[in-house]
Amino acid sequence: MDTFVWRDDYSVGYTPIDEQHQELFKRINAFGNALWEGQGKELLAAHLRFLADYVVSHFQTEEGLMTTHKFPLYEVHKPVHDAFVQEVSSVLNRIADAGLDTATAILVFEKSCDWTRAHVRGMDQELGRFLGAQRNSTAA
Numbered sequence: 001m002d003t004f005v006w007r008d009d010y011s012v013g014y015t016p017i018d019e020q021h022q023e024l025f026k027r028i029n030a031f032g033n034a035l036w037e038g039q040g041k042e043l044l045a046a047h048l049r050f051l052a053d054y055v056v057s058h059f060q061t062e063e064g065l066m067t068t069h070k071f072p073l074y075e076v077h078k079p080v081h082d083a084f085v086q087e088v089s090s091v092l093n094r095i096a097d098a099g100l101d102t103a104t105a106i107l108v109f110e111k112s113c114d115w116t117r118a119h120v121r122g123m124d125q126e127l128g129r130f131l132g133a134q135r136n137s138t139a140a
């Protein structure tokens, strides 16, 4: 059962980003479900890699939108992405040989949920408001 549930108030008001966030939630839940089902270290590591791949490509999408639309807070938002990617890749490096044990996987899962929830409802909604306002001003 999915434990990291998408809610309407996570919407940033910009459909392409919302769709990617929903995919992100899906992959976080797939990782969580593998964990709750008691899957082994190898499979947990594979789920985390699958999630991490999407995080990287999703951040690229957001950053592309920021530069295309000259988002004024790019210099603030981008380092936050970079720091998270850095953190995830250091976990992936640590588990490359041994796989992901349950205790670490629980911490990683909780951190992924907390970070995503806070980031989406903070910086990403700020970005969404900016993109929405730009769209409205060009449509007018």
Ligand SMILES: [Fe+2]
Binding pocket: 062, 077, 081, 119, 123, 124
């Ligand atoms: Fe973001």
